[in-house]
Amino acid sequence: MNTSFIWNRxxxxxxxxxxxGNAGRLFFANExxxxxDPYVPAENLVLAQNVRVYVEGGVGHVHYRSPYAHYQYEGxxxxxxxxxxxxxxMGEHKVRAKPEKELVHGKNRHPLAxxxxxxAMMTARKNDLVRAYQNWLHGR
Numbered sequence: 001m002n003t004s005f006i007w008n009r010x011x012x013x014x015x016x017x018x019x020x021g022n023a024g025r026l027f028f029a030n031e032x033x034x035x036x037d038p039y040v041p042a043e044n045l046v047l048a049q050n051v052r053v054y055v056e057g058g059v060g061h062v063h064y065r066s067p068y069a070h071y072q073y074e075g076x077x078x079x080x081x082x083x084x085x086x087x088x089x090m091g092e093h094k095v096r097a098k099p100e101k102e103l104v105h106g107k108n109r110h111p112l113a114x115x116x117x118x119x120a121m122m123t124a125r126k127n128d129l130v131r132a133y134q135n136w137l138h139g140r
Contacts, residue, residue: 025059047064078095
């Protein structure tokens with residue numbers, strides 16, 4: 001006996017739908033943000049609170065919107081290209097300090113704060129993220 005199977009839709013479309021589509025991507029991104037929060041440097045909590053979570057082009061994004069978010073994420077001191085100071089005028093281009101100097105993240109409010117907080121979260125909480133997403137998928 002010979003059998004054949006014909007898909008009515010592309011496999012990628014079926015996978016996208018079964019994984020929750022845009023709603024699934026948004027849930028996943030929001031859960032990432034929640035789990036990353038303890039690892040985000042937060043001396044005054046502005047960086048951790050100035051976040052936009054959205055889906056664009058079928059991909060969930062967690063966008064830290066503070067002007068200094070990139071520098072905190074990299075964990076390296078950036079200085080004014082014209083003065084060499086860590087303080088720069090609005091819109092002024094900053095460059096990595098020479099020699100490179102690592103930032104010291106304030107550990108008072110967030111003792112787990114670190115650069116590359118997404119990677120730190122995935123190392124420590126990956127299973128929690130997967131479990132939350134699975135529960136969301138099963139509950140919808």
